[in-house]
Amino acid sequence: MNEAAIRVYGADWCRDCRRTKKQLTELQVPFEYIDVEHDTAATEQAREISGRTNIPVVVYLDGSHQVEPANAEVEAKLRELSLL
Numbered sequence: 001m002n003e004a005a006i007r008v009y010g011a012d013w014c015r016d017c018r019r020t021k022k023q024l025t026e027l028q029v030p031f032e033y034i035d036v037e038h039d040t041a042a043t044e045q046a047r048e049i050s051g052r053t054n055i056p057v058v059v060y061l062d063g064s065h066q067v068e069p070a071n072a073e074v075e076a077k078l079r080e081l082s083l084l
Contacts, residue, residue, distance in 0.1 A: 006031040009046035010056040017056040023071050
């Protein structure tokens with residue numbers, strides 16, 4: 001992972017992906033966005049991480065991940081990691 005604390009696998013057509021990106025941007029939490037629609041290798045990476053085909057897949061610095069998380073779940077994890 002680069003210097004971003006979070007990696008988000010998603011697609012621009014995905015409403016949940018757009019919501020998660022907006023939340024992280026508004027909270028000023030650095031993240032790397034990986035568009036699975038345009039990167040087939042990333043699609044497979046997201047599937048390997050989550051074991052599912054659902055997006056977004058949010059991967060945290062501690063190696064944990066969430067699939068299709070609600071804003072409250074993302075915020076709780078960010079607080080747990082002291083990123084807020």
